[in-house]
Amino acid sequence: MDEIRGDDAHLIEHRLDSQELFKGKLLHAWRDTVTLPDGGTATREYIVHPGAVVIVPILDDGRVLLERQFRYPVQQVMIEFPAGKLDNGSEDRLACAKRELLEETGYTAREWAHAGELRPVIAYSTEIIDIWFARGLTDGGKRSLDAGEFLDVMLATPQELLDWCRDGKVTDAKTLSCALWLQNVLAGSWQLDWQAQSAA
Amino acid sequence: MDEIRGDDAHLIEHRLDSQELFKGKLLHAWRDTVTLPDGGTATREYIVHPGAVVIVPILDDGRVLLERQFRYPVQQVMIEFPAGKLDNGSEDRLACAKRELLEETGYTAREWAHAGELRPVIAYSTEIIDIWFARGLTDGGKRSLDAGEFLDVMLATPQELLDWCRDGKVTDAKTLSCALWLQNVLAGSWQLDWQAQSAA
Numbered sequence: 001m002d003e004i005r006g007d008d009a010h011l012i013e014h015r016l017d018s019q020e021l022f023k024g025k026l027l028h029a030w031r032d033t034v035t036l037p038d039g040g041t042a043t044r045e046y047i048v049h050p051g052a053v054v055i056v057p058i059l060d061d062g063r064v065l066l067e068r069q070f071r072y073p074v075q076q077v078m079i080e081f082p083a084g085k086l087d088n089g090s091e092d093r094l095a096c097a098k099r100e101l102l103e104e105t106g107y108t109a110r111e112w113a114h115a116g117e118l119r120p121v122i123a124y125s126t127e128i129i130d131i132w133f134a135r136g137l138t139d140g141g142k143r144s145l146d147a148g149e150f151l152d153v154m155l156a157t158p159q160e161l162l163d164w165c166r167d168g169k170v171t172d173a174k175t176l177s178c179a180l181w182l183q184n185v186l187a188g189s190w191q192l193d194w195q196a197q198s199a200a
Numbered sequence: 201m202d203e204i205r206g207d208d209a210h211l212i213e214h215r216l217d218s219q220e221l222f223k224g225k226l227l228h229a230w231r232d233t234v235t236l237p238d239g240g241t242a243t244r245e246y247i248v249h250p251g252a253v254v255i256v257p258i259l260d261d262g263r264v265l266l267e268r269q270f271r272y273p274v275q276q277v278m279i280e281f282p283a284g285k286l287d288n289g290s291e292d293r294l295a296c297a298k299r300e301l302l303e304e305t306g307y308t309a310r311e312w313a314h315a316g317e318l319r320p321v322i323a324y325s326t327e328i329i330d331i332w333f334a335r336g337l338t339d340g341g342k343r344s345l346d347a348g349e350f351l352d353v354m355l356a357t358p359q360e361l362l363d364w365c366r367d368g369k370v371t372d373a374k375t376l377s378c379a380l381w382l383q384n385v386l387a388g389s390w391q392l393d394w395q396a397q398s399a400a
Binding site: 010011012013021022026027029032034038040043044045068069070072073077080116117118119120121124126127128129147148150151162165168172173176177179180183184189190 | 213221222224234242244278280323326327350352
């Protein structure tokens with residue numbers, strides 16, 4: 001990663017002061033005062049997030065596992081890949097991916113591969129989502145959803161998923177980003193380093 | 201769009217009460233109490249956002265216009281497509297796309313096409329980003345950045361952009377989502393409805 005370069009001084013902001021705005025049950029917000037590249041100052045408000053994972057689970061028949069879940073902020077049932085937050089912000093990311101896949105779908109996977117990461121909202125959140133692929137799936141038949149969590153598990157072919165991305169039926173950014181990965185992995189243009197894993 | 205279906209009652213949450221958590225200079229946060237599909241209650245905290253646009257500007261030589269910008273919440277210089285928020289939350293989306301492209305890059309475009317939309321963070325924000333493509337670009341040579349805004353304009357071939365998505369040099373979710381659109385539009389798999397426009 002070479003985003004921070006020595007000649008980026010004309011872009012970089014530095015923290016002068018940091019103030020907690022509020023700490024809710026979910027949202028933890030801060031307002032920082034920063035020095036700008038031109039020497040001026042500005043305020044930056046943002047959510048501190050513990051980080052998350054998203055999983056692209058591929059069945060032996062080539063279909064992928066997706067979820068349908070009502071997302072209250074957007075007031076819609078969204079089609080998305082399984083995902084969840086790191087426990088305590090310090091959980092191992094692969095362990096988190098295995099746990100979320102099992103809890104939300106009942107599936108375990110024999111092989112896992114780390115694909116990349118995405119930052120959903122760089123303007124106002126620290127959140128990073130780690131992207132994992134899973135294959136060699138087995139349905140254990142038993143989900144254990146969190147309290148207050150309701151979702152359907154569904155299957156789609158990669159082509160169906162891509163059609164839905166084109167047609168506006170899939171608009172979740174992490175799922176669109178995973179669709180980019182899936183399309184290029186299936187085409188052989190992007191390689192994954194698959195690792196055999198013991199059962200989750 | 202058929203995400204809300206009559207048989208989705210087992211997924212849908214309904215607002216009981218809404219409380220403003222915080223209204224900052226940028227962030228406007230709410231906490232709602234909702235009824236769950238099983239009759240229980242839960243709280244949902246989220247950011248209310250006015251909406252935004254992102255632009256995929258394609259030059260006559262096939263290269264795309266990108267920006268390098270320090271994003272304070274993630275403490276990195278990020279490579280991203282030009283984007284910005286709707287003025288007053290009510291600005292026409294195409295007008296916003298033309299304005300942001302001109303202000304941030306100095307370019308105008310003769311043709312525009314609406315691609316789709318993305319929702320960056322469905323767990324805790326109402327934000328919707330409209331995706332626009334622009335071609336027939338002319339560099340007017342004059343940017344007008346907002347106060348406190350510092351960014352570099354850069355060019356890349358679509359293949360370079362896709363390589364950066366694969367290699368982790370591009371991790372911004374809206375840009376990854378636009379890369380999915382760009383790849384499929386250039387391959388001819390996804391069609392756009394280009395419209396000639398008067399100069400912005």
